[in-house]
Every structure is written in structure tokens, then in C-alpha cells.
Amino acid sequence: MPVEEFVAGWISGALGLVLGHPFDTVKVRLQTQTTYRGIFDCVVKTYRHESLLGFFKGMSFPIASIAVVNSVLFGVYSNTLLALTATSHQERRAQPPSYAHVFLAGCTGGFVQVYCLAPFDLIKVRLQNQTEPRARPGSPPPRYRGPVHCAVSICQEEGPRGLFRGAWALMLRDTPTLGIYFVTYEWLCRQSTPEGQSPSSASVLVAGGFAGIVSWAVATPLDVIKSRMQMAGLKHRVYRGVLDCMASSVRQEGLGVFFRGLTINSARAFPVNAVTFLSYEYLLRWWG
């Protein structure tokens, strides 16, 4: 099983992540709190109360976890394609796989990575939602002091299963949308590249960026539900499941609730995924 794909997935995921984390913090806050009037208001308030550091809350942990998650995603994707089409990454430009195979491999990668992503993502969301400014002497400490403390507290208060709250919604969000992600990427690369050749850096950047936007646009409704389920319990709101969370969110806030964070998700998705795919392709070419 070629391991380069796993390593390339890890490094490229980490690079993309740092670039996108401030967007991600604003998104999570807009999706789960009702105190902000919009993106601009959230950015200004976060900066005022918490300084620039506020945007990078909860990042150290995703950086470590993206090592696992992105490497599983890209590793499983590429190795599934290898099993389906009997072509390695290097051979795929000369013998392009069908879109059905790309979709299937993407869904498989998405499905498998959910098991690693679920606990990391839940901890990230909980830490990002702590809006207290940095600890000042005398002020009450935030509920979670950091990722490890957060994980331990959840295990103690809610049991280890607490770490997997919202995992169903995450699976429903990621399995089809990661299929769409890789199909969009492949399609755009092929549109802008003469047959049999490797895509240029510009093509990879644009195709990766749009793959991110398209897949996030489709994923946003379930992303909202996922984040809410991960926060539930803490805010005395309890949902019986994915459908119950959807129904009660729509009842209280209207259909628009499914599009919360769509703009910011798209704005984040372009640079993050452009850089992720560019570094992934380059690393594999170097090692090729």
C-alpha cells in the first residue's frame, strides 16, 4: 500500500488548516451562537474581546489531528482508486479513472476519516465556542482549559461516547460530499489540462479551491446540524437525533438556519483547499 499518499495528505492538510482556522472560528460562532449580527460583527467582537489570538483558539489540536484525518482521507482515497482501477497516482494522468470510480473512492475516504475526525472536531467546536477573553487574575477560568482537559472532562461528564456526539451528522455530511470534492477537483483539472499531461500549478490551485467551495456548499446544512449536536447538552438543549435537531432548528429559526456559515465556509474553503491540493500534488511529484 503506497504510504506517500498518507504523508502528503498529512502535510498538505496541516498547511491548509492554519490558513483557514480564523475563518473556521468565525463560522462555528455564527452557527452556534445568536449574539452576532453577521460575519463582520463577529470578527470585530472577537478581535475586541479576545485580540487576534481569539481567531486561533482551538488550533493546536486540529493541527495535530489533521495529521491523522487528512492522511486517512487522501491515503484511503488514493488506495481505493488503486484497488478500483489498478493505476497508481503517477499513472493516473495517462489513464484517467472514471468519475464514478473517483466518486466512490472519495466517499470511501470520507466515510473512513469520520471515525478519526469526530472526537477531534467535537473538541475543536467546544473550544472555539468559549468566548471568554484570555484568563485575567480574578476572572473565572473557562470551562475547558485546553484540548486535553476538554477531552478528559467530556469523558468524565458524558462518558467516552460523549466524544462522538454528532458523529452521525458528520458521517452524513462527509461521505457524499467528499465524493463530490474529488470529482470536482478531477473534473476541473481535466478541463484545463491537455490530455495525458499533469495539471499546472494554477490549474491545481483553482480546481482545489473550487472543489472546496462546491463540497462545502453542499455540506453546510449538515454542518450546522453537526455543530449543534456537538454543542448540545452544554446549552441545556437536547436533541433526540439528527432529524430532531433539524426539525427543532427549523421550527425556531426558519429554513435559513441551514445556510448559516455558508459565506464564511466558502471564503475559507478556497484558500484552504487550493493549498491542500497544490502541496499534495507537489509532494507526490517530488517523491514520484
Ligand SMILES: C[N+](C)(C)CCCC[C@H](N)C(=O)O
Ligand atoms: C466534505 N467537506 C466539505 C465537509 C470537507 C471537504 C474539505 C476538507 C478540507 N480539509 C477543509 O477543511 O476544507
